[in-house]
Amino acid sequence: MNKPQPQLAPPPIRPSSRWNSLTRSPHFVYVLIAPLFLILLAYVVYPFFQTFLQSLQMEGSFSLQNYSRFFSLEHTANLEALWTSVYISVLSVITCGIVGVAMAFLLERYEFPGRKLLAVLVLVPMALPPLIGVLSFEFLYGSSGIIPRGLQHLLHLDKPPFTLKGIWGVLVVHTFTMYTYFYMTASSAIKGLDPSLEEAASNLGANRFTIWRRVILPMLTPAIVAASLLVFMISMASYTAPLIFGIERTMTMQIYLSRTNGDLDMAATQSTLLSVVSILFLILMRWYQGARNYQNMSKGVSVHRTEVKSKAGRNTAMVLSFLGVLVLMLPILVIVLLAFSEDGKWTTQVLPPSYTLDHFKDLFTDSKTWRPIANSFKISIAATIGNLLFGVAAAYAIVRMNFKGKTLLDILIMLPWALPGTVVAVNLITAFSEPNAFSFGQVLIGSFWILPLAYFVRHLPLIFRSTSSTLMQTDRSVEEAARNLGASWWYTFRRVVFPMALSGILAGTLLALVEGIGEFVASILLYTNKTTPISVEIFQRMYAFEFGTACAYGVLQIVMIILVLYVSRRLTGGNAGSAI
Amino acid sequence: MIGVTLDRVSKTFGGAKGVEDVDVHIHPGEFFTFLGPSGCGKTTTLRMIAGFYYPSDGRILFGEHNVTHMPPNKRNTGMVFQNYALFPHMTVFENIAFGLQVRKQGKAEINEKVTRAQKLVHLDGYGQRRIDQLSGGQQQRVALARALVIEPNILLLDEPLSNLDAKLREETRQEIKRLQLELGITTIYVTHDQSEAMSMSDRIMVMKDGVVQQIGTPHEIYNRPVNRFVASFIGESNLWEGTVERLEGDRVDVRLAPDLRLTGLANNASPECKLAVGRKVTLSVRPEAVREASASERGEDNTMAAKVLLSEFTGISVNYIAQAGPLSVKAMFVGQGHRMRERDEEVLFTVAPDSIYFLE
Numbered sequence: 030m031n032k033p034q035p036q037l038a039p040p041p042i043r044p045s046s047r048w049n050s051l052t053r054s055p056h057f058v059y060v061l062i063a064p065l066f067l068i069l070l071a072y073v074v075y076p077f078f079q080t081f082l083q084s085l086q087m088e089g090s091f092s093l094q095n096y097s098r099f100f101s102l103e104h105t106a107n108l109e110a111l112w113t114s115v116y117i118s119v120l121s122v123i124t125c126g127i128v129g130v131a132m133a134f135l136l137e138r139y140e141f142p143g144r145k146l147l148a149v150l151v152l153v154p155m156a157l158p159p160l161i162g163v164l165s166f167e168f169l170y171g172s173s174g175i176i177p178r179g180l181q182h183l184l185h186l187d188k189p190p191f192t193l194k195g196i197w198g199v200l201v202v203h204t205f206t207m208y209t210y211f212y213m214t215a216s217s218a219i220k221g222l223d224p225s226l227e228e229a230a231s232n233l234g235a236n237r238f239t240i241w242r243r244v245i246l247p248m249l250t251p252a253i254v255a256a257s258l259l260v261f262m263i264s265m266a267s268y269t270a271p272l273i274f275g276i277e278r279t280m281t282m283q284i285y286l287s288r289t290n291g292d293l294d295m296a297a298t299q300s301t302l303l304s305v306v307s308i309l310f311l312i313l314m315r316w317y318q319g320a321r322n323y324q325n326m327s328k329g330v331s332v333h334r335t336e337v338k339s340k341a342g343r344n345t346a347m348v349l350s351f352l353g354v355l356v357l358m359l360p361i362l363v364i365v366l367l368a369f370s371e372d373g374k375w376t377t378q379v380l381p382p383s384y385t386l387d388h389f390k391d392l393f394t395d396s397k398t399w400r401p402i403a404n405s406f407k408i409s410i411a412a413t414i415g416n417l418l419f420g421v422a423a424a425y426a427i428v429r430m431n432f433k434g435k436t437l438l439d440i441l442i443m444l445p446w447a448l449p450g451t452v453v454a455v456n457l458i459t460a461f462s463e464p465n466a467f468s469f470g471q472v473l474i475g476s477f478w479i480l481p482l483a484y485f486v487r488h489l490p491l492i493f494r495s496t497s498s499t500l501m502q503t504d505r506s507v508e509e510a511a512r513n514l515g516a517s518w519w520y521t522f523r524r525v526v527f528p529m530a531l532s533g534i535l536a537g538t539l540l541a542l543v544e545g546i547g548e549f550v551a552s553i554l555l556y557t558n559k560t561t562p563i564s565v566e567i568f569q570r571m572y573a574f575e576f577g578t579a580c581a582y583g584v585l586q587i588v589m590i591i592l593v594l595y596v597s598r599r600l601t602g603g604n605a606g607s608a609i
Numbered sequence: 610m611i612g613v614t615l616d617r618v619s620k621t622f623g624g625a626k627g628v629e630d631v632d633v634h635i636h637p638g639e640f641f642t643f644l645g646p647s648g649c650g651k652t653t654t655l656r657m658i659a660g661f662y663y664p665s666d667g668r669i670l671f672g673e674h675n676v677t678h679m680p681p682n683k684r685n686t687g688m689v690f691q692n693y694a695l696f697p698h699m700t701v702f703e704n705i706a707f708g709l710q711v712r713k714q715g716k717a718e719i720n721e722k723v724t725r726a727q728k729l730v731h732l733d734g735y736g737q738r739r740i741d742q743l744s745g746g747q748q749q750r751v752a753l754a755r756a757l758v759i760e761p762n763i764l765l766l767d768e769p770l771s772n773l774d775a776k777l778r779e780e781t782r783q784e785i786k787r788l789q790l791e792l793g794i795t796t797i798y799v800t801h802d803q804s805e806a807m808s809m810s811d812r813i814m815v816m817k818d819g820v821v822q823q824i825g826t827p828h829e830i831y832n833r834p835v836n837r838f839v840a841s842f843i844g845e846s847n848l849w850e851g852t853v854e855r856l857e858g859d860r861v862d863v864r865l866a867p868d869l870r871l872t873g874l875a876n877n878a879s880p881e882c883k884l885a886v887g888r889k890v891t892l893s894v895r896p897e898a899v900r901e902a903s904a905s906e907r908g909e910d911n912t913m914a915a916k917v918l919l920s921e922f923t924g925i926s927v928n929y930i931a932q933a934g935p936l937s938v939k940a941m942f943v944g945q946g947h948r949m950r951e952r953d954e955e956v957l958f959t960v961a962p963d964s965i966y967f968l969e
Contacts, residue, residue: 223692223694228681229688229696232682232756234712234759235682
C-alpha cells in the first residue's frame with residue numbers, strides 16, 4: 030500500500046522572498062492601511078480642518094468674530110437659516126415617517142388588489158436624481174404646474190386652486206424623496222419580525238391591540254429611530270429643494286450665497302456649524318444602532334399577509350393604490366413628456382402644445398449638448414475608479430484585519446457621508462485654492478480634477494459599505510481554507526476574497542457611478558465652463574427656459590439610474606439596500 | 610388539570626394534506642408526546658391545540674369545553690416554542706411577567722409569581738438580564754418559566770430541546786419532567802427524538818405523513834410496534850423477511866434462508882400481522898435481544914454463524930454489524946464478560962423465541 034511515490038513527495042518549501050516575509054509580518058497590515066489613512070487625511074480631514082481654520086480668521090488674524098456674527102441678534106439671517114433648516118428637517122422626519130411606515134405596513138402585512146405593482150413602484154423616488162426630482166414637482170404642482178392649471182381649467186376657476194411653493198414645496202418634495210428611508214428600514218424590520226413572537230404573545234393571552242403595543246411597535250422602534258436620524262441629516266443637507274422653491278434662509282443656501290458673495294470666512298463658519306450638527310447626528314445614529322439590536326433569532330421566517338376581503342375594503346384599496354401609483358409615476362412621466370416638448374412654446378397652456386424628437390437627437394449629435402454628458406461620464410468614471418480601489422481595500426481591512434485605529438478608519442470613511450455636499454465643496458475650495466502637497470503642487474480649483482475629487486469624497490462610503498456587507502456575509506474560514514491549501518495572502522485575495530465579494534463590489538461601483546452622473550450639490554459650487562456636468566447644465570437650461578433640453582438630460586439620468594438599480598438588485602439578490 | 614380530546618381532527622393547507630383524522634384523548638395530568646420524523650404533522654397538530662391553526666375538520670375539546678375555533682389568546686395554554694420566541698426588547702423579568710400583565714394582575718402579585726417562576730427554573734437573580742445576554746439553556750428556561758407562570762391548563766412544548774447541545778439536553782429533559790411531575794400539569798410534547806419521547810412520556814403518539822401510526826405507552830410502542838415504520842423509528846431493530854413454514858401450537862417456524870430457520874411465538878405478533886403457512890412475514894428483533902451462543906449450540910434452532918463487518922465499543926456496550934448468510938445482523942452486548950471480535954472474525958448468535966416479533 031504505502032510504496033514510496035516520489036511524485037507525491039511534499040514540494041520544497043519556497044525560499045521566503047522579501048515580499049513573503051513582509052506579508053507574514055504582524056505589521057504588514059499597517060503597510061496596507063497607511064495609504065487609506067493618508068487619503069482620508071488629505072482629502073477629508075485636511076480640507077475640513079482648513080475650513081475650520083478659516084472660520085476662525087478675520088482679515089488674517091485669529092478671531093471668533095465670524096461666530097459672533099453668525100449668532101448676532103442684529104442680523105438674524107443666519108440664525109433664521111439655522112432655525113428654518115432645523116424645523117424643515119423635523120417636519121420632514123414626521124411626514125416621511127408617517128408615509129414610510131404606513132406604506133411598509135400596508136405592503137408587508139396586507140394583500141389587496143394592486144399591492145404587487147405598488148410594491149415595485151414604491152421605490153421610484155430613489156430613481157429620481159436630486160435636481161430632476163425637485164424640478165418634476167415644480168412642473169407638476171408649482172405655480173404654473175400642470176395639475177393646478179388643469180384643475181383651474183376643469184373647474185373654470187379664476188386662479189389655480191392650489192400651488193406648491195415655499196416651505197410647503199420643500200416639505201412635499203422631502204416627503205416624496207425621503208420616505209423611502211423609512212419605508213425600507215421599516216419594511217425590512219417587519220419582514221424580520223419573527224411570527225412566533227406574535228404567536229407567543231397571543232398564546233400568553235394578548236389580543237391584537239396588546240400585541241401591537243407591546244411587541245410589534247417596540248420591535249420597530251430601532252428601525253424608526255435610525256430612519257429618523259438619517260432623514261433629519263439629509264434634510265439638513267438638502268440644497269436643491271430650497272434652491273428651486275426659493276427658500277433662501279436655510280443653512281445650505283446661506284453657504285451658497287456667502288460663497289457667491291465672496292464672503293468666504295462666513296461660508297467657512299456656516300459650513301463648520303452645519304458639519305458639527307451633521308456629525309453629531311452621525312455619531313448619535315451609530316451609537317443608537319450599536320445600542321439596540323433586535324435581530325430575530327430564527328431563520329426561514331415567513332410573513333403572513335392579511336387579505337383584504339370585504340367588498341368596500343377591496344374597492345377602497347383599489348382606488349387608493351391607483352392614486353398611489355399615479356402619484357409615484359407622475360414625476361417621471363412629466364419629465365419624459367417635457368423632454369419631447371418644444372422649447373419656449375409652453376406658456377399658459379395646461380400641457381405643452383407641440384412636441385419634437387429633436388432634444389434627444391441633439392443630446393448625442395450636437396457637440397454643445399453632448400459636452401456635459403461627456404464631462405459627467407469622465408468625472409464620474411475617474412472618481413469611481415478611485416472609490417473602487419479605496420473602498421475595496423478599506424472594506425477588506427475593516428472586516429478582515431485587526432489593527433489599531435480601526436474605529437477611527439470606520440468613522441473617517443463615514444464622515445463624508447454625513448457632510449452635506451455644499452460643505453464638501455466649500456472644504457475643497459478652502460483647501461485646494463492654493464497649491465500644496467496633497468494636490469501635488471497644483472491649484473485644483475478651476476481645474477478639471479477638483480470635480481472628480483469632490484465626487485470621490487462624496488461617494489467614499491458607497492463601495493466601502495456594499496463591499497464590507499458582502500464580505501461580512503462570507504465566512505472567514507473559506508479564506509483560512511485557501512491559506513491552509515497553500516495559497517499566499519495575495520493569491521487568496523485574488524482568487525477567493527475578491528470573487529466572493531464581487532457582487533457587492535459591482536453593485537457599489539455602479540451606484541457610485543450613477544450617483545456621480547446625477548451629482549448637483551457640490552458641482553454647482555465647483556464647476557467651470559469647460560467642466561459643466563449634466564445636472565448643472567440642466568439647471569442652466571431651466572433658467573434659459575429650455576425645458577425640453579433640460580428634461581431630455583433628466584430622462585437620460587433616470588434611465589441610467591433605473592438600469593443600475595435593476596442590475597445591482599440582481600447582483601445582490603435584493604439586498605441593494607445595503608448600499609445606502 | 611384538564612384533558613384534551615382531538616375528535617377526528619384533520620387539517621389541509623390549500624390542497625396539501627397536513628394531518629389526517631387524528632383521534633385521541635389525552636388524560637388530565639398526562640405527559641403525552643407526538644413523535645415522528647419532520648413533516649409528519651406533529652407540529653401542525655400541536656398548533657391546532659394552541660389555536661394558531663383551526664382544523665379543517667373535527668373538534669378539539671379541553672375537558673368538556675369545545676375550543677375548536679377559539680382564538681389562541683383565550684385558551685390559557687402555555688407554549689414553549691422551538692426557537693423560544695422570547696421578546697428581545699424585554700428583560701427576563703418582563704418576558705416572564707408578560708402573560709400576567711395581559712391578565713391584568715396586581716403588581717405585587719406579578720412580582721411574587723415571577724420570582725417564584727424564576728426560582729422554579731433556577732434563574733433567580735437573572736431578572737434584569739437582557740435576552741441576548743443569556744446562554745441557550747438559560748433562554749430555554751426563561752421560555753419555560755414564561756409558559757408556566759400563567760398557570761396554564763395545558764403545557765405545550767414544541768421541540769424545546771432541539772437547540773441545545775447533547776449534555777444540556779439531558780439535564781433540561783430531566784428538569785422538564787421534574788416540573789411536570791411537581792405541577793401535575795397536562796403536557797403535550799412534540800419531538801422527533803425517540804429517546805426523548807421514550808424517557809419522558811406517559812404515552813406516545815407516533816405519526817408519519819400526517820397519519821397516526823400507533824398510540825401507546827413507551828413499553829407498548831417499543832415491544833409491540835404495529836408496523837415496520839414504528840419498529841424501525843423507535844429504537845433500532847433487525848427487520849428480516851421470511852416465509853412461515855410451520856405453525857404448531859403457539860410456535861411459528863419461519864424460513865429466512867435455505868439453511869436458516871427461526872422459531873418464534875405466535876402471540877408475539879402485531880394485530881396487523883396474520884400468521885399462516887406460506888405467508889411472507891417480517892421478523893423484528895431488537896439488537897440487544899441477540900445473544901452470543903456457546904460453541905455447543907452451533908447448528909441448533911435460532912442459532913446462526915455470522916461474520917463481523919463492523920464492531921464498535923461505546924463504553925456501555927459492544928455493537929456489531931455482521932453478515933449471517935443473506936442477513937445483515939445488528940447485535941448489541943451490554944456489560945462485561947464478552948470478548949470483543951474484530952472485523953472478519955466469526956461470531957455465533959442466537960435469538961430467543963420470545964424476543965422475535967412478527968410484523969406484516
